[in-house]
Amino acid sequence: MNRRALIATLATIGTVGCLDTLDGDDDGSEDDEPTGSPATGSSTRYETCEREVVSYGEFPDDVQAEIDEAIDGGYEAEEIHLASAIDVDETYVSHDRAYYLATIEADGERYRLDLEADDEPELSPRRFTLENETGSAVTGTVTVRTSDGETLVETDVDVEPDSDSTAASITRIGVHAMEVDLDGRDPVEESVGVSVSSFDGHVEVFDEEIIVSQAVADLAPCPWDE
Structure with missing residues (x-):
């Protein structure tokens, strides 16, 4: 399998590493806004799971919802939380005995997540x-x-x-x-x-x-x- 280059029309991704987890409190001030990666639309909501495969059932509910829509035809939003939960350029999402590769594209201030099954993972x-x-x-x-x-x-x-x-x-x-x-x-x-x-x-x-x-x-x- 050839690992995908993450498609993005904005800034290049920085060094991959663990991201700080938000504590969930937000008083609406500018200082509380997550920085994340502009190339993937990810916030720092989740610390990255450094594994080669993560199964659907392990993901938080909001990430599962993103995965469901991406498999069904694509998911669009201002933030893609899957991009903070895993390294989307290196990690498979496994679901119903299939292994999916993630692609994220930027379109203005919104992002599109697609998941494509790999027949020979x-x-x-x-x-x-x-x-x-x-x-x-x-x-x-x-x-x-x-x-x-x-x-x-x-x-x-x-x-x-x-x-x-x-x-x-x-x-x-x-x-x-x-x-x-x-x-x-x-x-x-x-x-x-x-x-x-x-x-x-x-x-x-x-x-x-x-x-x-x-x-x-x-x-x-x-x-x-x-």
């Missing part, structure tokens, strides 16, 4: 390292396929004893089948995945077995969901 690579724990070199092929049979990775491996090598680097979101087919051994197939909660994995080769493992962790809540 990708995250940063999850790398699987083959570790040879035997006394001789291992050779063969490591293949990763999607649930519908598309080959994502096919890597020839040749790893010396007590050494390791990258066997696969996977970016496509989903649960996939990894087949480890080493010379002189029966092939081994295990499920591996790419998600916001998955990490790198290992293919450990022993004399009597091959173990495929991958770490998965619970997600910390977004700062506005704590």
Whole structure:
């Protein structure tokens, strides 16, 4: 997936970072007006959630309403609160098993939010390292396929004893089948995945077995969901 350049006709976005959260009090004075980013129309209503994917149900109600309208055909307003809740240039919005990319355009003093589904969503690579724990070199092929049979990775491996090598680097979101087919051994197939909660994995080769493992962790809540 090619990350989008955020479309804007006003000022260029500044450095991405956490934004201060408003306390909700407003006496109407000029000092209380949020500054935000003029390029996205965002206020500082929410602190940015620095994740690759945020699901619809995690967002505050007003952001969910923006998402609903954007998916249905586009949302226009003087402020786009989604733009402060996430980094719209880097984060997917997931909803009903689809992954959406956000685009924000400026039109005078108003902004338009559109969300387009990505048919082949990708995250940063999850790398699987083959570790040879035997006394001789291992050779063969490591293949990763999607649930519908598309080959994502096919890597020839040749790893010396007590050494390791990258066997696969996977970016496509989903649960996939990894087949480890080493010379002189029966092939081994295990499920591996790419998600916001998955990490790198290992293919450990022993004399009597091959173990495929991958770490998965619970997600910390977004700062506005704590």
